[in-house]
Amino acid sequence: MSNSFLIILGIITPLFAALFSYICRYNNNLRDSFGIIGGLVTFLISLKIFHGIQNNEIFQITFFTLFDGVDFTFKVSPLGSIFSLVASSLWILASIYTIGYMRGAGEKNQTRFVIFYSIAIHAALAIAWSGNLLVLFIFYEILTFSTFPLVGHKQNAESQSAGRLYLSILVGTSLIFFLPAIFWIWLETGTLDFQDGGILINQFPAEYLSLLIAMLVFGIGKAAIMPIHRWLPAAMVAPTPVSALLHAVAVVKAGVFSFLVVIVYIVGPEFLLQTKSSDWLVWLACFTIMASSIIAITKDDLKTRLAYSTISQLSYIILGAALASSLALKGASFHIITHALAKITLFFCAGAIYVTAHIKKVSELKGMGFKLPLIFFAYTLGALSIIGVPPFIGSWSKFYLIMGSIEREFIIVAIILGISSLLNIYYLLQPVVIGFTKNSIREVKLTKAPLTVWPPVITGLSCLIFFFYANYFLNNVSGVIVS
Amino acid sequence: MFNIFLDDAAALVVVLPLLISAIIAFMPSKIWPWIISLVTLVLHLVLSLHLLKEISISGLIIYEFGNWEPPWGISFKIDGVNIGLQLLFSIFVLVSTFYSRKIFLSEIDSRDSGKAYSLWLLAIGSLNGIILTNDIFNLFVFLEISALASISLIALGAGQNRKALLAAFNYLIIGAIGATFYVIGVGFAYAMTGTLNMNDLVIQLAQYSDGQLAIFAGMSFMLIGLMVKAAIFPVHIWLPPAYSYAPSAVSTLLAALATKTILYFFVRLLYEVFIIYPSYLSLFLDFVLYPLSLLAIFIGTLIAIYQDDIKKLLAFSSIAQIGYITLAFSLKDHSGITSGFIHIFNHALIKGGLFMAVGYFAILYKDRVTLNSLRGFGYKYPITSFALLICGLSLIGLPLTNGFISKLYLFQALYTNQMYFSIALVAVSSALAVAYFWKIVEQMWFSEIKFKSEKEDAYIYLPIWIITVSIIFFGIYSSPIIEFSNLSADYLISGYQN
Numbered sequence: 001m002s003n004s005f006l007i008i009l010g011i012i013t014p015l016f017a018a019l020f021s022y023i024c025r026y027n028n029n030l031r032d033s034f035g036i037i038g039g040l041v042t043f044l045i046s047l048k049i050f051h052g053i054q055n056n057e058i059f060q061i062t063f064f065t066l067f068d069g070v071d072f073t074f075k076v077s078p079l080g081s082i083f084s085l086v087a088s089s090l091w092i093l094a095s096i097y098t099i100g101y102m103r104g105a106g107e108k109n110q111t112r113f114v115i116f117y118s119i120a121i122h123a124a125l126a127i128a129w130s131g132n133l134l135v136l137f138i139f140y141e142i143l144t145f146s147t148f149p150l151v152g153h154k155q156n157a158e159s160q161s162a163g164r165l166y167l168s169i170l171v172g173t174s175l176i177f178f179l180p181a182i183f184w185i186w187l188e189t190g191t192l193d194f195q196d197g198g199i200l201i202n203q204f205p206a207e208y209l210s211l212l213i214a215m216l217v218f219g220i221g222k223a224a225i226m227p228i229h230r231w232l233p234a235a236m237v238a239p240t241p242v243s244a245l246l247h248a249v250a251v252v253k254a255g256v257f258s259f260l261v262v263i264v265y266i267v268g269p270e271f272l273l274q275t276k277s278s279d280w281l282v283w284l285a286c287f288t289i290m291a292s293s294i295i296a297i298t299k300d301d302l303k304t305r306l307a308y309s310t311i312s313q314l315s316y317i318i319l320g321a322a323l324a325s326s327l328a329l330k331g332a333s334f335h336i337i338t339h340a341l342a343k344i345t346l347f348f349c350a351g352a353i354y355v356t357a358h359i360k361k362v363s364e365l366k367g368m369g370f371k372l373p374l375i376f377f378a379y380t381l382g383a384l385s386i387i388g389v390p391p392f393i394g395s396w397s398k399f400y401l402i403m404g405s406i407e408r409e410f411i412i413v414a415i416i417l418g419i420s421s422l423l424n425i426y427y428l429l430q431p432v433v434i435g436f437t438k439n440s441i442r443e444v445k446l447t448k449a450p451l452t453v454w455p456p457v458i459t460g461l462s463c464l465i466f467f468f469y470a471n472y473f474l475n476n477v478s479g480v481i482v483s
Numbered sequence: 484m485f486n487i488f489l490d491d492a493a494a495l496v497v498v499l500p501l502l503i504s505a506i507i508a509f510m511p512s513k514i515w516p517w518i519i520s521l522v523t524l525v526l527h528l529v530l531s532l533h534l535l536k537e538i539s540i541s542g543l544i545i546y547e548f549g550n551w552e553p554p555w556g557i558s559f560k561i562d563g564v565n566i567g568l569q570l571l572f573s574i575f576v577l578v579s580t581f582y583s584r585k586i587f588l589s590e591i592d593s594r595d596s597g598k599a600y601s602l603w604l605l606a607i608g609s610l611n612g613i614i615l616t617n618d619i620f621n622l623f624v625f626l627e628i629s630a631l632a633s634i635s636l637i638a639l640g641a642g643q644n645r646k647a648l649l650a651a652f653n654y655l656i657i658g659a660i661g662a663t664f665y666v667i668g669v670g671f672a673y674a675m676t677g678t679l680n681m682n683d684l685v686i687q688l689a690q691y692s693d694g695q696l697a698i699f700a701g702m703s704f705m706l707i708g709l710m711v712k713a714a715i716f717p718v719h720i721w722l723p724p725a726y727s728y729a730p731s732a733v734s735t736l737l738a739a740l741a742t743k744t745i746l747y748f749f750v751r752l753l754y755e756v757f758i759i760y761p762s763y764l765s766l767f768l769d770f771v772l773y774p775l776s777l778l779a780i781f782i783g784t785l786i787a788i789y790q791d792d793i794k795k796l797l798a799f800s801s802i803a804q805i806g807y808i809t810l811a812f813s814l815k816d817h818s819g820i821t822s823g824f825i826h827i828f829n830h831a832l833i834k835g836g837l838f839m840a841v842g843y844f845a846i847l848y849k850d851r852v853t854l855n856s857l858r859g860f861g862y863k864y865p866i867t868s869f870a871l872l873i874c875g876l877s878l879i880g881l882p883l884t885n886g887f888i889s890k891l892y893l894f895q896a897l898y899t900n901q902m903y904f905s906i907a908l909v910a911v912s913s914a915l916a917v918a919y920f921w922k923i924v925e926q927m928w929f930s931e932i933k934f935k936s937e938k939e940d941a942y943i944y945l946p947i948w949i950i951t952v953s954i955i956f957f958g959i960y961s962s963p964i965i966e967f968s969n970l971s972a973d974y975l976i977s978g979y980q981n
Contacts, residue, residue, distance in 0.1 A: 064959060066882070067891065072959075138882045152929055160929070167921060175879070175914040180906060183894045 003052065004061035007074050007129055010045040010084070013038050014091075014122035018115045025111040028103075035095030035114060042088040042125065046081070049129075053081040054475055059129070066134060069191045075131035077194060077265060079333055082473065083257045084128040086340045087250050091121050093455040094245035097348055100451025101241050104355035113153060113239070117246075119146040124250040127258065133182050133192040133266060136258055137174070140222070143254055144170045150242045151235045162234040169231040170221045178219025181212055185266065194261060198268020209267070209277035216262050217281060217318065222255025224311045225318055226288040233307045240351025243303055248310055248343035253336055256317040260332060269324040278322040285319035286416045288312065293423040300361045302350045305427060306343070312420065313339045313386065319413070320401050328404025330474070335397035337473055338385065341463050342394055345382030346428075348456035349375050355449045362431050369435030371446065374453050376435050381460030383428040388421050391467040396474075492530040492537075493546035493559045496569070497615060499523060499530075500608035508601035513593045516600035517584045523604065524577045527611075531573035538566045545617070553617070554683035560617035563974040567967030568614055568747055571828055575739055575835060576607050582839055582946035583732035589846040590730040591639050599639060599730075606632035606736065613744040619705070620679045622748060623666050626712060630658045633737060637729040644851065650724035657711060657721040665708025671701025685756055702757055706767065709752070713745040715772075715809055716779030719802050726801070727794035731842025734794060738801055739835035743827050746805065750812045750823065754975040765815065772813040777908055779806030784912045787919045793841050793852040796919055797834065800878065803912060804830045810909075811893055814900050817976050822892035824968035829877075829885040829957065836874035836950035840867050843943050854926050861928035865936050866944045868927055870951040875920040877954045880913050885957040888964070 017038030024030040049059055059076040066072055076084075098117070102110050123143035130136040144167065152163030186192055189203040204212070221228045235247050263272065272278050289312045296308035313335070320332025352375045353359055357368060369376040385392035388399075398417065405413035466473075488495070503523045507516040537544055538561060546559040561569070580603070587599055609632060612625035634655050640647030673679060675697055676687035691698055707718075714722040722742070726734045757764050783803030790796035808830070811823030844860060844867070845852045861868045877884030890913065897906045957964050 066959065067888070067961060134882060141881055149929065155929065155931055160925075163929070164921075164925075168918065171917050172914045175917065176910045179890075180894065180910045183891065183898070187895060187898050 003049075003057060003059045006045055006049060007059055007061050007076065010042055010049070010088075011074070011122060011126050011129065013041045013045070014118045014125065018118035018122070021111065021114045021118065028110070031111060031114060032095070032099045035098065035118065036092055038118060038121075039088060039092030039095050042121070043085075043092055046084040046088040046125075049076055050081045050085050053078050060131065062131070070132060070134050070186065072135060073131035073193075074126070074129045074135065075194065076129045077261070079257070079261060079264065080128040080130075082333065083253060083336060084125050086253070086337050087121065087124045087128065090245060090249050090340065090344055090459070093348075093458060094241055094344070097244065097351070097452055097455040098241040100449045100453075101239065101351050101355055104447060104449035104452060105239065107153070107239055109153065109155075112149060116146050116149045117241070120150070120246055120250060122146075124254050127254045130194075132194060133185065133262070136261065137178065137182055140174065140178075140220075140254065140258060141171070143222075143251060144174070147235075147242070147246055147251060150246065151238045153238055153242070159237045162237045165234045166231045169228060173219050173221035173228055176219070177215040181215035181219055184212065184215075192266075194265035196265065198264070198266055198271055200267050201271040204271075206271075206275045206277070209271070209275050210280065213267070213272075213278050213281060217259060217284075220255050220258050220262075222251055223259050223318055224252060224255065224314050225284060226291060226311070226315075229288070229292065229311045232311055233304050236301075236303045236307050240303070240347060240354065243307075244344050244347035244351060247307070248347050249340045252310060252314055253340060256314050256321075256332075257336060259318060260321050260329075260336075263321040263324060264329065269326070269329060272324040278324060281322035282319060282410060282413060285315040285322055286413055288315040289319070289420050290416060290423075293420055293427065297423065297427045300363055302353070302360060302362050302365075302431060303347070305362065306346050306350060309346075309386070309424070309428065310339075310343060313343065316397070316401060316417075320404060323404050323408050323410065323413075325404050325407045327400050327407050331397045331400025331402075331404050334400060334470075334473065338394045338397045338463075341459055341466070342382045342385035342392075345378055345456045345459040345463065346386070348452070348459065349379040349382070352449065352452040352456060355452050356446050357444045358447075359444070362434060365431055365434045366437050367435070368444070369432065370438075371444070372435075374457055376432060378453075378456035378460035380429075380432050381463050382456070383424075383432065385463035386428060387424045391464065393463050393466045393470065395467070396470045489530070489533050491546075492533045493544055493561055493615065494548065496527055496530045496534070496573070497559075497608050497612045499527060500604040500611070504601045504604035504608065507597050507604070510597035511594065513588070513596050514584075516597045517580075517587075520580055520600045520604055521577075524573075524580050524607070527607075528573045528577055531569050534561055535566055535570060538562065546615075554678045554680040557621050558617045558680065559615040560681075561615060563970040564751060565614050565747065565971075567824070567964075567971060568744070568827070569611070570967075571831060572611060572614060572740060572744070575831060576736070578946045578949055579732065579735050579739070579835065579839070582735065582943060585940060585943055586732040586842055586846055587730065590732075591642055595639065599636070602632045602636050602639075603733075603736070605629075606636060606741075610740055610744045613748055617681050618679050619669050619672065619681060619684065619752075620666075623662065623669060626662055626665065626745075629741065630654070630662065630712075633725075633733070633741060634658070636733040637725050637737075639733070640728045640730045643730070644728055646724070647728035650721075650728040654721045654725045657718075661708045661711025661718070663708070664704050664711065668701045668703070668705030668708060671697055671704065675701065681752075681756055685759060688756070688759055698760075699763055702760075702763065703767075705752065706749075709745060709749045713742050713749055714802065714805055716775050716782065716802060716806060719779070719783075719805075722802065723795050723798040726798040726838075727792060731838070731845050735835055735838040735842055738797070738838045739831045742801070742805060743831050746808055746812075746827060750820065751975065753812070754820070768813040768815055772809055776806045776810035776813060777905060779803060780810065780912050781908060784915045784919070788915065788922075790919070791853050791855075793854070793857070793923065794838070794845075796923075797837055797841065800916070800919065801834055803916075804834070804878075807889070807893060807909070810905065811896055814896055814902075816896070816900065817972050818892070818896035818899050820972040820975055821965070821968045822889070822896040824971045825892050825964055826889040828964045828968065829889045829954075832950055832954055832957070833874055833877050833886055836870065836947060836954060837878065839943075839947045839950065840871035840874065843867050843940075843947065854922055857923060857926040858930040859927070859932035859934045861924075863934035863937055864939050866939050867947060870944070870947045871927075872924060873951050874954060875923065877958065879916045879920060883955065883958045885954050885961065885964070887958055888961040892965070 062073040126139040292312040299305040320328040385394035544561040609628035638651040787799035877886035880886040880890040
């Protein structure tokens with residue numbers, strides 16, 4: 001199969017999954033199976049592209065010209081190949097999990113849910129493989145609009161206002177900051193293509209680079225840096241599969257991925273290091289890391305707590321991009337994978353606890369560990385990985401980030417990363433500790449939902465296993481930095 | 484025989500609709516006025532295409548009525564500036580006439596069909612005259628005909644809602660004030676120069692090269708009169724009620740084309756005639772038109788957010804969009820004028836499509852379309868709703884729609900003129916457009932009420948989808964619109980540089 005055909009196939013497979021789910025909407029089992037099939041197909045394609053990129057193959061396809069110097073084109077970068085691999089592989093597990101969760105929790109409108117879920121994945125893959133900034137922007141917006149029905153899925157007053165907040169922040173920031181920033185780049189350079197080493201150097205006035213970076217980081221609201229983070233906790237009213245795959249993997253990772261891509265392929269790390277235009281962002285990212293960790297401690301609702309943890313972890317990636325040294329970029333890119341694996345595990349567990357025991361709050365978890373041992377086992381694996389304990393995969397990215405901050409001589413940043421790990425221990429492991437407290441075990445009626453139990457166990461174990469195969473991914477990651 | 488017909492194409496595009504309008508006025512039939520109008524407008528399109536061919540060869544057509552040479556006789560001028568608009572006009576009136584039949588039938592007394600189409604063609608002919616005329620007094624005549632035709636058409640909405648009468652009366656009074664201002668200005672100009680022909684006016688005005696108070700007064704009168712007619716903020720107040728209480732088909736025609744043609748003449752007057760007083764021109768552009776445009780953009784958008792009535796919402800959004808166009812025209816350079824023309828084209832399509840879709844909802848719902856009444860329409864009438872969605876996304880200016888191209892070129896023009904504050908304002912107001920548009924989407928698809936889908940009328944959704952597809956088409960393949968706009972700007976700017 002030719003390389004360009006692979007790209008088209010990968011991007012349209014989720015759309016076909018959505019279409020077939022609609023056609024088979026009266027047969028629940030058939031309808032839901034298309035998510036799994038679509039996931040498998042896109043995963044195989046992503047894997048092939050991933051290996052192709054390792055062998056320096058070129059994956060590119062251009063459709064038509066939008067305006068001077070900007071085509072509607074897809075071109076897979078090493079960074080993009082990682083993101084698509086993560087999104088597609090986790091889509092398989094999430095589809096299985098979705099079946100268990102949606103039926104277990106008795107949600108309505110399941111067909112609409114599956115359809116928009118697939119469209120969201122389509123948008124995420126297209127973002128991963130986009131060949132220039134405008135194509136990325138187009139699918140960034142499609143991702144926002146396609147997740148809106150998922151956030152407002154319950155259609156009650158709470159989810160409606162959450163949906164509005166979600167949409168207004170994400171679309172608003174993208175139209176006010178991101179799109180003008182794209183126009184600005186185009187007006188100065190005449191192109192928006194992603195190129196190794198960036199396109200801005202010698203083209204863009206260095207004194208305005210800080211402003212551009214600010215427009216980008218606040219314009220890409222999906223990266224959830226403070227103060228543009230409110231949409232993420234609000235989005236937690238969505239059913240858990242959405243929180244798990246979209247608001248721990250596809251959507252938020254699309255945000256930080258977009259920012260990383262801009263730094264690596266548009267601005268260029270070299271230009272950034274010369275001008276030091278992103279040093280202010282280092283401190284904002286550190287602030288976000290600390291502040292959201294502290295907020296997370298105060299939250300009793302498990303999903304909200306995880307959402308704040310996500311905000312803090314996303315800022316690790318922004319921090320790495322802002323540092324722009326090779327080690328930091330390596331850590332940031334790798335953190336996309338490690339955090340995705342670990343966080344989806346935690347969300348899967350939170351959802352599984354809700355479906356089986358109908359518990360949402362941390363304080364109500366007393367003794368649940370004995371009743372739901374597998375779920376708590378998986379949760380612990382995920383939590384340890386996020387904390388960054390070896391031998392879990394999360395320790396690698398944290399290691400590189402700390403090394404990167406030392407490389408740039410930001411010693412305080414390294415210390416902040418350490419403190420943040422301590423906070424992680426507190427607020428992520430507290431549910432486990434409560435879960436295994438013996439006194440005052442509440443009587444809870446358990447519903448069986450095996451399909452929600454096994455996916456987190458798989459992802460949790462892979463956090464452990466991939467620690468030893470980190471090089472497999474790191475090869476591609478270093479491809480990001482070398483040039 | 485047909486060639487004789489084509490030789491007078493420039494006159495016929497205006498005269499033909501006016502003539503036919505008289506013929507069908509008292510026709511008692513329900514369907515024949517529509518068929519005759521449709522045939523007329525097909526001919527109209529053929530004539531416009533012929534004009535395009537001529538222009539691509541010669542570059543300029545001056546049509547002298549009765550062979551009276553200008554400056555004595557009335558003349559039409561067709562050149563690169565207006566040929567693009569003429570073509571858009573021709574196509575859009577054809578599509579909207581096709582769309583209008585069932586809408587008219589359900590909103591007005593079927594016995595009035597002949598009268599309605601008579602007025603409809605009268606409005607079309609006179610608006611076309613505004614595009615082509617090269618004579619400032621002749622323009623006044625067309626302004627008056629189009630105003631009277633539009634007012635009567637708006638008043639036809641009284642069968643649905645009595646407020647249409649008030650809206651029509653408002654338009655009558657305010658429009659008359661605008662027209663009076665304009666004609667006073669024309670009087671000043673005629674007293675000073677003894678000519679009404681635009682090309683001659685430029686030559687005659689040159690003798691007062693140091694400027695004369697009477698000239699400036701006349702120019703100001705003319706400009707203010709046109710601003711009222713083009714609904715430029717703050718003299719826009721006639722527009723929202725007029726658009727929203729008119730019969731739906733009429734709102735479509737008015738929203739897409741009426742203000743656009745006047746805006747076109749406005750910019751032509753500025754850059755072809757008044758350009759010989761650069762200091763006056765830049766005074767007007769920098770201290771009147773530019774700030775008013777910014778206010779229009781901001782206030783129009785804000786008011787639109789708080790509207791409950793969908794047609795009113797769209798009307799206030801039009802005020803803001805007219806603000807984008809005048810903002811572009813106030814920039815005094817090639818990029819600005821180009822982007823203004825691009826938005827004239829694109830916005831005509833977008834607003835036309837939106838008003839068509841909402842108009843269809845109005846006759847389906849049999850009442851005024853408010854936010855609440857749209858509940859569940861996304862499921863009930865999926866075909867039309869989806870068209871509405873695409874038009875709305877284009878209004879916001881998302882990529883792959885023509886609204887994005889408008890925004891891109893407006894940003895470029897503002898950037899080359901280093902107007903960073905305006906860039907920020909345009910960006911913010913386009914984000915606010917999401918707020919009012921998404922309210923509609925939310926009601927249509929995400930309310931609790933669910934309907935089974937119902938059959939939609941192909942005669943109505945077909946024209947809506949023609950517009951919608953063109954919105955996407957020109958979003959992807961934008962060069963026709965950009966080239967026409969470039970051409971317009973070339974012609975106007977060459978006057979500027981001389």
